[in-house]
Amino acid sequence: MGHPILNLVAQRIALGLLLLFLASGLIFIGTQILPGDVAQSILGQSATPEAVANLRKELGLNDPAYVRYFKWLAGVLQGDLGTALSNGKSIAEGISSRLQNTLFLASWAAALSVPLAVVLGLLAVQYRNRWPDKLISGVSLASISLPEFFIGYLLIYFVSVQLGWFPSVAILNETMTLGEKLNAIALPVVVLTMVVLAHMMRMTRAAILNVMQSAYIETAELKGLNPFTVIRKHAFPNAIAPIVNVVMINLAYLVVGVVIVEVIFVYPGMGQYLVDHVSKRDVPVVQACALIFASVYISLNIIADIVSIVANPRLRHPK
Amino acid sequence: MSDNLLEIKNLKIGATVYPPGEKPHDITIVHDVSLDLKKGQVMGLIGESGAGKSTIGLSSMSYGRGGVEITGGEVFVNGRDILKIQAHGLRELRGREVTYVSQSAAASFNPAMRLMDQVIETTLLHGLSTKTQAEERAIELFRSLGLPDPENIGNRYPHQVSGGQLQRVMTAMALCPKPDLIVFDEPTTALDVTTQIDVLAAIKKAIRDTGVAALYITHDLAVVAQVSDEILVLRHGNMVEHGTVQQIIEEPKEEYTQELVKAHSITHEEKKPTDNPILRVENITASYAGTIKVLKDVSVDIHAGQTLAVVGESGSGKSTLARVITGLLPPSEGRIVFDGKELTPALPNRSLDDLRELQMIYQMADVAMNPRQTVGQIIGRPLELYFGMKGAEKRKRVIELLDEIEMGEKFIDRYPAELSGGQKQRVCIARSLAAKPKLIICDEVTSALDPLVADGILKLLLDLQKIENVAYLFITHDLATVKSISDSIAVMYLGELVRYGTKSEVLSPPFDDYTDLLLSSVPEMKLGWLEEVLADRKMESAGN
DSSP: OOOHHHHHHHHHHHHHHHHHHHHHHHHHHHHHSSSSOHHHHHHOTTOOHHHHHHHHHHHTTTSOHHHHHHHHHHHHHTTOOOBOTTTOOBHHHHHHHHHHHHHHHHHHHHHHHHHHHHHHHHHHHHTTTSHHHHHHHHHHHHHHHSOHHHHHHHHIIIIIIISOOSOSSOOOOTTOOHHHHHHHHHHHHHHHHHHHHHHHHHHHHHHHHHHHTSHHHHHHHHTTOOHHHIIIIIIHHHHHHHHHHHHHHHHHHHHHSOHHHHHHTTOOSHHHHHHHHHHTTOHHHHHHHHHHHHHHHHHHHHHHHHHHHHHOHHHHSOO | OOSEEEEEEEEEEEEEEOOTTSOOEEEEEEEEEEEEEETTOEEEEEOOTTSOHHHHHHHTTTOOSTTOEEEEEEEEETTEETTSSOHHHHHHHBTTTEEEEOSOHHHHSOTTSOHHHHHTHHHHHTTOSOHHHHHHHHHHHHHHTTOSSTTTGGGSOGGGSOHHHHHHHHHHHHHTTOOSEEEEESTTTTSOHHHHHHHHHHHHHHHHHHOOEEEEEESOHHHHHHHOSEEEEEETTEEEEEEEHHHHHHSOOSHHHHHHHTOOOOOOOOOOOOSSOSEEEEEEEEEETTTEEEEEEEEEEEOTTOEEEEEOOTTSSHHHHHHHHHTSSOOSEEEEEETTEEOOSSGGGSOHHHHHHEEEEOSOTTTTSOTTSOHHHHHHHHHHHHHOOOHHHHHHHHHHHHHHTTOOGGGTTOOGGGSOHHHHHHHHHHHHHHTOOSEEEEESTTTTSOHHHHHHHHHHHHHHHHHHOOEEEEEESOHHHHHHHOSEEEEEETTEEEEEEEHHHHTSSSOOHHHHHHHHHSOOSSTTHHHHHHHTOOSOOTTO
């Protein structure tokens, strides 16, 4: 059936795919204009010109750029991310365990930070301009203002070294139980939560306060509802769209922006993996990581758009 | 204890104001107001904006809107002083003993909740009945308020229901918990006249059937005369006069009440149409997004120095006509001839001189001005743009214009926020006059103003027309305004021109059904008018 919501949702998804295609082009161009020759850097400075030429031929580097781009794209679409130059292994295999680890860390950070941010935002609205609001705003602003590496090292020093509660290095392996894994990632989860919490909390507060100016909130107050019911039943449902948007941007940051945190805690995730291979000039791996980051970012934002569309009663129940 | 349901004694209400460029200070909005209301009685509170009537109404729920605070006096509801009870006790009072119907029902419903859930929310909250019982009562109320499809209308969301219907649903919401008192705060002001009459009748019937007492707040004396037993006239937070409806409208004692009763006192001699109209609108058809036609084959003429009034209810296409003439919405068919030559349909292609000769004044004066510019800058801008005026020359002309709108030089450095509603509209008039236009489109310019202020604006527009020989296209839904200022009238209904001619032609019988409906719907200041009109109506409003 031609429900307008289905059309809108289909439109968003199509736009997302187009955007992803454009992003893949940018990633490819970006890695091509980097200075230096891949064959040269694999073989090292002492390689003979013949050896370099042979390797170039073998890697297909003599083809025009657009041919290489479409070859790469065709491979990606079939699930083949290519072969790493540094160790000759399949990139897809190398990435999958790293991606799992990153998603594991990000989802626990999200599970902690999103409910916390929404609840703190609601509390801040309830006690607006009184001390609980000011305390919540102050603490969250302070935590967003400190760079994450600084928070990371502070936590390592106090919580790990001084108190010895959690390990300072977050290493995971297959044999660990869930409890052991959670113990290992406790500190990075806390750091990530502190970084994304303030943004989401402040947006929740602002979006709900904005709705609180509406005439229908006055109606609710004049019905004799208690303040928390007013916020929960009448304000929050109308503030979902902006809140979901900022939550999704922060979730994307949890996956994409964790490079620093992973490096500090020596966590075997995508960020570490990317940094390692950038320093090895392993272009196919860098391309693959960038593409995965782009698709995470785009799909989370599509989800945010779809939630906003579905949350709008005017679109859900047309005249 | 007396048998009064509501007793307000020596009420004083204050607020803190933050004027630009000054220190915040406290002002008093309501000075020493007292009133009594018995069970089942209806009291009309009447006055212009700033009279404190809504503030007094809300005080019966111990509620202060936007920083307003009750600073003195006592308010008794059912014998207890509600200003002394705590938040928990207030929640027992609000929605149970006293309920509220606001001016804009469209904004007062939660857009994300079904109507039924909102209507029965209070009843369930206060544990007055089970959900099934409450829903049955709500459906009963929907039916008695004349809503279409009473069984199912509760399943709809607010945006799926028209403004007039929402206002009735809100009345049902107020009646549902069987309160002792309902505060009606301008419940029909935002509606078309033809819709207002139905809502008014529904409210009157509901009050009579349930025996609930009411405070009925409005600025329209003719409306309040139809539903109230007594009237309290307020001005600047003071009581002016209190009496029965009959006494107030037939023998008002105070001078201010007399002015209110005889508002719309402007008379205007109709001018004969000329051979050469300044603007010819020829067979215009227009639509938004190419699908639904909002104007169907409309042709009208406007003559130099004369006024064409375009009347109709919302959705009649009258504002769209203005958008087509200004070029904001190029028509799909037809053409516009201005001063002998055809106008380019789309705004961006018009010459600066075409833009200058065709000016516009809007309904909401305060959003039509940049709040960060002074009056001098606002009026000076068209002088600079169209005539290249600068410095002393520009200032001199701005002062001339300020004198023309009867405000004077002292306003030149003020900001819009420091002006009253009527003064803001005057500045907008001066801004459009600054361009020396041949035609000004006035889109509901007096609709947001109090009757006496609106009268002042209309007088000014007529005087300026004599001096500047400017033509007006006057868009309005208010027939009283039309009668007082127009030379010719175009009546529109659902995008079509249903009646068009000189004022005397249009306002003389025989009428077509729609014009008859429109004319008969204008509230008249006499007892029993509502019943008379409803008895001989021929058709329904499109807003139902």
